[in-house]
Amino acid sequence: MAALWLGGSLARGDADRWSSIDLHLLVADKTALPLTQTRLFDLLDELFPGEWSYFGVQSLGHTTFFDGITHARLPAAANTGGVRFRLLWTTPDDLPMHRAWHGPAHLLWISDDLPYTVQALLRASQPVLRAGNPPAVQAGLITFWQLLAHLPAVINRKEHLAAASLLHNVRSVLTDLVVALNGATRPTALARINPYLGPAQQEAFEKSLRQAANDTESWIGQAVALIVLYRWYAPQLAEMYGLTYPAALEESVLALLSVEVPGWPARITTA
Numbered sequence: 001m002a003a004l005w006l007g008g009s010l011a012r013g014d015a016d017r018w019s020s021i022d023l024h025l026l027v028a029d030k031t032a033l034p035l036t037q038t039r040l041f042d043l044l045d046e047l048f049p050g051e052w053s054y055f056g057v058q059s060l061g062h063t064t065f066f067d068g069i070t071h072a073r074l075p076a077a078a079n080t081g082g083v084r085f086r087l088l089w090t091t092p093d094d095l096p097m098h099r100a101w102h103g104p105a106h107l108l109w110i111s112d113d114l115p116y117t118v119q120a121l122l123r124a125s126q127p128v129l130r131a132g133n134p135p136a137v138q139a140g141l142i143t144f145w146q147l148l149a150h151l152p153a154v155i156n157r158k159e160h161l162a163a164a165s166l167l168h169n170v171r172s173v174l175t176d177l178v179v180a181l182n183g184a185t186r187p188t189a190l191a192r193i194n195p196y197l198g199p200a201q202q203e204a205f206e207k208s209l210r211q212a213a214n215d216t217e218s219w220i221g222q223a224v225a226l227i228v229l230y231r232w233y234a235p236q237l238a239e240m241y242g243l244t245y246p247a248a249l250e251e252s253v254l255a256l257l258s259v260e261v262p263g264w265p266a267r268i269t270t271a
Contacts, residue, residue, distance in 0.1 A: 002028035002111045011104040020084035062097035132180035134241040145253045152260035
């Protein structure tokens with residue numbers, strides 16, 4: 001190991017008692033890279049003998065990582081266990097992409113033997129969030145309607161579980177688009193969305209969660225609320241990133257919903 005640093009909320013300065021621990025390692029010797037996972041497992045076994053679990057090793061190309069959790073023991077679980085963590089490691093060659101991908105770092109230790117350029121990269125500041133990505137925004141503008149085209153099927157089949165899942169995905173796509181309108185790319189953090197939206201944006205999305213007494217009315221109401229938000233924000237995104245607004249796709253899907261979904265409103269207006 002040639003360097004060690006904290007990432008995530010601990011590096012951004014917005015951690016709380018429910019935050020996970022993201023620990024990054026620099027493996028200076030490429031020949032040791034295949035052994036890194038085994039060594040980390042051995043170290044965790046020594047620190048938490050039989051009292052931790054992990055959820056599978058993954059690779060981003062420039063970064064290898066795994067998520068884990070220490071085992072909790074009631075009644076003192078909040079103080080003695082149940083800590084979620086992520087261990088990530090990379091090499092000097094992949095460090096530029098790793099730093100750009102993972103954002104701010106709180107450096108804990110660095111080897112004096114590392115070249116100056118590598119040390120400088122480790123100490124360099126990074127923006128809290130990556131900038132919005134135009135190709136991803138263009139894809140999101142299309143995916144929104146692509147997903148909603150499935151709504152007639154799930155409503156008419158009374159597939160309420162599928163409807164809930166479908167609208168969750170639609171809402172997630174639209175959330176990413178609105179974060180891009182704010183100039184950023186939303187991190188893949190399951191437990192954080194609010195910090196990346198403005199107060200009015202957050203309120204508007206939360207209103208789209210409202211349930212009616214009738215399931216079908218709920219799905220229609222949520223879909224309409226999301227379409228209203230899309231038609232407000234999407235033109236701004238297209239202008240901001242110089243993208244093509246998918247007008248023909250929007251018109252086609254709205255026509256499909258109007259014909260195939262009983263109770264679909266005759267007209268959707270954007271305030």
